[in-house]
Amino acid sequence: AQSVTQPDIHITVSEGASLELRCNYSYGATPYLFWYVQSPGQGLQLLLKYFSGDTLVQGIKGFEAEFKRSQSSFNLRKPSVHWSDAAEYFCAVGGPEYNFNKFYFGSGTKLNVKP
Amino acid sequence: EAGVTQFPSHSVIEKGQTVTLRCDPISGHDNLYWYRRVMGKEIKFLLHFVKESKQDESGMPNNRFLAERTGGTYSTLKVQPAELEDSGVYFCASSPKDGRVYEQYFGPGTRLTVT
Numbered sequence: 001a002q003s004v005t006q007p008d009i010h011i012t013v014s015e016g017a018s019l020e021l022r023c024n025y026s027y028g029a030t031p032y033l034f035w036y037v038q039s040p041g042q043g044l045q046l047l048l049k050y051f052s053g054d055t056l057v058q059g060i061k062g063f064e065a066e067f068k069r070s071q072s073s074f075n076l077r078k079p080s081v082h083w084s085d086a087a088e089y090f091c092a093v094g095g096p097e098y099n100f101n102k103f104y105f106g107s108g109t110k111l112n113v114k115p
Numbered sequence: 116e117a118g119v120t121q122f123p124s125h126s127v128i129e130k131g132q133t134v135t136l137r138c139d140p141i142s143g144h145d146n147l148y149w150y151r152r153v154m155g156k157e158i159k160f161l162l163h164f165v166k167e168s169k170q171d172e173s174g175m176p177n178n179r180f181l182a183e184r185t186g187g188t189y190s191t192l193k194v195q196p197a198e199l200e201d202s203g204v205y206f207c208a209s210s211p212k213d214g215r216v217y218e219q220y221f222g223p224g225t226r227l228t229v230t
Contacts, residue, residue, distance in 0.1 A: 004157070032217050043119065044158075044206065044221035051217070090158060094217055101146060101210070102171060103219060105158035 004093050006106035013081050014114045021076040021109050023091030032095030033074040034103070035065055039087040050074065051095075061085070086113045117141065119222035121207050127228045133195040136225045140189070140209030146170075147190050148210075148219060149182060153203035161205075164190060165212075176201075197229045 003026040013019055025031055032051050036044040048059025055067040065076045074091060088110045094103040120139045128134050140147045149161040161180070162172035166187035175182070179198070184190040194201050204226050208219040 036221070041223070043223040044208075046218065046220070049218065092158075094219075101148070101163050101217070101219075102160045102174075103148075103150075103158075104160070105150075107155070107157045 004091055004104050004106040006089075006091055006109050008109045009107070010110045010112065012112040012114060015083050016080050019076075019078045019081045019085070019111070021089050021091075021111070023074045023076065023106060024072050025074065025091075025093045025104075026072070028093065028095070030095060031074075031093045033065070033067060034092040034094070035059065035063070035074070035076045036090045036092060037061075037087045038090065038108075044090065047076070047089075081111075081113055083113045083115065086111055119207055119209055119220055121205075121222040121225050123225060124223065125226045125228075127230065128197055129230055130199055131196045133193065134197055134227060136192045136194075136205050136207075136227070138190045138192070138207030138222060140207070141211075141220055143211065144209035144220075145187070145212040146210040146219075147184060148208040149190070149192055150174075150206040150208065150221075151203050152206065152224075153200070158206060161192075194227070197227075199229050202227055202229045 005024045034049045035047040050057045050067045088108045090108045091106040092103045122137045147164040150158050152158045160174040163170045164184045181193045204224040206224045208221045210219045
C-alpha cells in the first residue's frame with residue numbers, strides 16, 4: 001500500500017539552529033511531493049512542492065527540500081529556525097501514480113523551538 | 116482571494132447524533148476534497164469531487180458518511196449516526212482544474228468530538 005513515513009513525531013531545536021525533517025515515500029517513479037505546515041488554529045499551508053526537474057526546491061518562509069530518488073526521500077530543511085516556525089509539518093505524496101488527485105500524508109512532525 | 120473555509124471549527128456531539136460539516140472552496144476551483152485526521156495519525160483521503168460529481172470516494176469509511184456538493188460550489192459532509200471512532204479533524208481542500216490541479220489548498224479543519 002502507498003505510504004509516507006515521517007519517522008520523527010516530535011523534534012525540538014533551538015532558535016537559530018538548523019532543521020531537517022525527514023520524509024520517505026513507499027513507491028513511485030514520478031511522485032509529486034509536498035510539504036505542508038499547520039500552525040495552531042490554522043489550516044494546512046503549502047510550503048513547497050516537487051513535480052520534476054531540479055531536485056532541490058525552494059519554498060516559502062526560507063524552507064527548502066531535496067528529492068532523492070535513490071532514497072525515496074524528500075527531506076525538509078531550514079538553515080536557521082525562527083520561533084514562529086513552531087508548528088506541525090506534514091509530508092505528502094500524490095500524482096498520476098497515486099490515483100491522480102488523492103494525496104497520501106505522513107503522520108506529521110511537531111516542531112518545538114527553544115528560545 | 117479568499118481561502119478554503121470550513122464550518123464549524125469545532126463540534127461536540129453525542130454518539131448517535133447527526134453532524135453536518137460544511138466546506139466552501141476557493142472560488143472557481145472545480146476540485147474539492149475531504150480528508151480526515153484521527154487521533155494524531157496521518158491525514159487520510161476521504162473523497163474527491165469534480166464540480167458536483169464524486170470522482171473518487173474510496174476513502175469514505177462506511178455508509179454513515181454522506182458527502183454532497185450541490186451546484187458544484189460548497190460541499191457538506193454528514194455523519195449519521197456518529198460513532199466514537201468518527202472523532203478527529205476533518206479537512207477540506209480545493210484545487211483548480213488547470214495545470215495546477217495538484218496544488219491542493221486546505222481549510223483550517225473542523226474538529227469533531229463524539230462523546
